[in-house]
Amino acid sequence: MKKMIALMLVAMLVGIFGCTKEPQQPAGTETKPTGTEPAAKTSWMIGMSQCNLGEPWRVQMNADVKAAAEKQPELTVLFKDAQNDSLKQVSQMEEYITQGVDLIIISPKEAAPLTTVVAQAVEKGIPVIVLDRRVVGDEYTCFIGADNKKIGKAAGEWIVKKLGGKGNVVELKGLMTSTPGQDRHTGFREGIKGSDIKIIFEADMKWLEPEARKEMESALARYDNIDLVYAHNDPGAHGAYLAAQAAGREKDILFVGIDGLAHEGQMYVKEGILAASFEYPTGGKEAVETALKILHGEDVPKEITLDSTVYTADSFK
Amino acid sequence: MTLTVDTTAAPPLLLQTSDISKDFAGVTVLEKVQFDLRPGEVHILAGENGAGKSTLIKIIAGVHTEYSGQVDIQGFTVRMKNPLDAEKYGIAVIHQEMSLVPSMSVADNIFLGRENTHAFGWLNHNYQKQQAHEILRELGLEGINVSLPLEEYPISVQQMIEIAKALALKSRIIIMDEPTSALTDPEVEKLFAIIDQLKAKGCGIIYITHKMEEIYRIADRITVLRDGKYIGTADAEDLPANKLVNWMVGREITEQFPPRTGTPGAVSIRLENFSVPNPGQGAKWLAHDVSLEARAGEIIGLAGLQGSGNSALLQGIFGAYGPIAHGRVFLNDKPYTISHPRHAINSGVALLTSDRKATGLVLGMNITRNITLAALDDFSPGGWLKHGQEVDAAQKHREALRIKADRLEQEVNSLSGGNQQKVALAKWLQTKPRVLLLDEPTRGVDIGAKAEIYRLMNQWTSEGVTILLITSEMPELLAMSDRIYVMSRGKVTAHYQRGDATQEKILHAAMGHDIGLN
Amino acid sequence: MTEPKHQDTTNNSLVKFLSSPIARALFALILVIIIGLIRNADGSFFKFETHRDMLRHISRYGILACGMTIVIITAGIDLSVGSLLGITAVIFSLTTLHLGWGAFLAIPLTLLAGVGCGLMSGTLIGKFKLQPFIATLAMMVFARGVAKYITGGEKITRAIQKGNEFVYVDLPGIFAFLNSRVLNDSVAVVTIIFLICLLISWLLLDKLRWGRYLYAIGGNEEAARLSGVPVRAMKLLAYGISGFFCAVAGMCQAASEQQGDPEAGQTYELTAIAIVVIGGTNLMGGRGSIWLTLIGALTIGYLEKILSINAVSEAGRLMLTGAIIVGAVLFQGTKKR
């Protein structure tokens, strides 16, 4: 009986591989050319190493890469997910190097552990595009990323304008032990500097909606006069909205979030739940475009900072 | 806080306790008790179940630290903070409820808490194994593999290992709380030989037992407790059995074994070539090719040494090993398929196991709930529990078996050992069995309660119940059994009618076959 | 081996009560509430809403803790509750939001999914004798994987992708209901659901034969088996019920987030275990009660609330919570065997 269960498990595993492999091979692309065509390259293989597909935003990044690559018939993209494990990501990079892909796009989990392997790839002649998070030093081909501080600052300035220079604001922070959380915080404080905006309540909500809701409930219990909630991500802003709605105060408060994903932040803005959502662009599209340039031998800048779009009610008119 | 022991001066008393009192959450269990121990003597601590014997020795052994009164060791007043302290003062204890770790190896168990280490705390495994082997050899247990986990061995061997553990301490004061309740006769003999050696070395031994014949074999002096009160101390010669019983119980007990009366009825359980396969390693069968029958109203003794297969036979019948299809079993002349305990219980079969702590009781549950556990269907029509009825039933058993407890809501692990045994018995009586399989029913039960259980066994058989009885106490076996089957190495080697059987014959059959095989 | 501390005092019922598990659990709760009275954050602690919202927030954890209590009483552990909450939240959202099923179809299906996962753990533990820790650890990882698989890693929200466009569906009535308050706005629906779960657990543990069996198995499995207790079936029951409560909590989660997040419920199992343990139910099994779990939930709930209204930093919160857990458990003297 135990054996039967074991067999069933194996069968299931095989089945699961069958399912998951499919989306990894982008539809419509032919099998990759083998060593039989040493002639001038007309098709390239790109390895994409994603640090954690557990985050929706990174799922979006992969989707963006895939969508952009599908428009370029000469590109084939392989995807690997390091499941939030730096060392796993290192070995995946090594796999790409051994395999001899033509270019690597990496969104590293952490800088230090991945620096060496990125440099190794560059040494072997494989260009590496570093996406979103940095590695140490300059042994990479191109860095593409958004700037959280810039976005935070933009949000701050937008809020100052919206509130006419003064008001009571609640700041629901992501994890203050994480760099994006710190940057979205400092950038925001820079943005509101000089205005009469008061931060009356701030708390970590760990990027989680239920936590944001809990913290907002506390803020609501404590302060009768809240003009605006600035949350470090859209789920946080939405959680705060739900808390205010439950207290019957959602009409008196504006909610601002960051990330601007289509099915999240953008939807909330469209429905009037959020006053604004600042896109944190994934850079997936830009990465593919840059890759194409590199592969065609064109020059690319060492660093590309992505622009952020603000979604407000006006964006959807 | 260290105590320098001056052995040359040899103080007259190894241990003296005076005016010891102790209560548990307001319930007094010891009241101004006196006790002392001389070098080279065996001092018996006697008393009924729940008299407070184990509690007293737990105070001496540093297990209970909150009490009033005074403990002197070799003339120094001490107050122990934990059992380790007691060890330092030269006190070794063999507790009534075993205190070993089943999953650890025999050697590790013997040296638990005082491991022999190299520098930096590395365990000196080989040395420990060697020592453990040596100690066990002294106890006549050279066959034991000290690297195997303890649980591989039957409870009697485990008990011997517990004794070995205490001896490894080389203490001067050795306390034994019912050490023989799980031992078979040859093992008891080995233990007594060791006690003699210890006495000769000048050690003092505190010995608790409910077995009269043991008391008079080894006792130098006897102290009796009753209901937590000190009754008296006397030299063994000056305290004959009837007087001792009177001290313990507070009344005369006229006859230890009430006479068996009545005539047996129809055959209620019959085994035909029944075999119990061994679920573990080793021999293929635990019991092999057993054929026997028992009638309504009969008590059938199943004699045999440890490992003879008599316990396994009862467990096999009960379904403790799961379904068995070797041979045939008939209940009231109807074929009976062995599947699992629940089926057995529903068919009127009950099994009191020999190890109440491991397999008999849920120690963390209260008395009432333990008593009703096996018959819970009767107390929960449609699945809903009837708490009131449960308490009523438990109360009846408490009175009938004289279970000494403060409240019925007490967890059974706060009961004295003998009273725990009574709770286990009550649980099976509550299932109203027609065939009662009893494996050591009077283990750890005091003399008064034993007589009570014998009387009840007579009463149940007169109501048509069949009893299959295993007991390591020969007088009990001889007096209570109508017929006796002797088993050895899984097979029935002899069958005696009441009156034919003698201790010699039974021992011969239990061992003779053994010798014949080798 | 520690003995109660009041050896030589007289026997009175107050002493008895003070040494009872309930009293010890209450002590921790009262301590936390006293902290709240002192650090009341400009009187926020005295507002009715604070307590109402605390109850709403802790309810989902409490529902998980109900199942956890039952499992722990059998001397088991269920590490999969967080993942089961996640997978059921996803299933509930997927069926109601994306497939447009009615509540009368979606709720039974979600409950079935939860119970099914629980029964799978129960089978591994009861029939194949896997250790509960291992079996439910496997289920925890597996269920999380399934949740991610069926969602493709994305949250199931009211936005549905049709080509490159997004269509938005309205919030279904059942979501709004689960996320609302009743009785004159004084209590959240999830809190009522938590209370119902407590009641179910209490009936099971205290009033039904099965409950007695669960305690017996936790206290001494072998003795229970030899007393005719159907051990396997009871383990199935325990883990199945835990799965059922996970599904209930999962639906509440989905309703309160208005989406099905495949990541939802991560580390919730730790909170659920903490609630049970702070209440004083022993991880060794055989002892404990659902009311202790209620007290544990209130203790954790108030603690979080007080830290939150005082806007204590995350680092401070973690340290304080850890300290309180140790303090509460030490006070209960769970070392008692």
Ligand SMILES: Nc1ncnc2c1ncn2[C@@H]1O[C@H](COP(=O)(O)OP(=O)(O)OP(=O)(O)O)[C@@H](O)[C@H]1O
């Ligand atoms: N931890 C405890 N809590 C409450 N009561 C206890 C506890 N331990 C022992 N008792 C009570 O103390 C009394 C004495 O128990 P003790 O174990 O000393 O008896 P005993 O003389 O050794 O009996 P036995 O011969 O049956 O082993 C009993 O009534 C028992 O119920």
Ligand SMILES: [Mg+2]
């Ligand atoms: Mg005792």
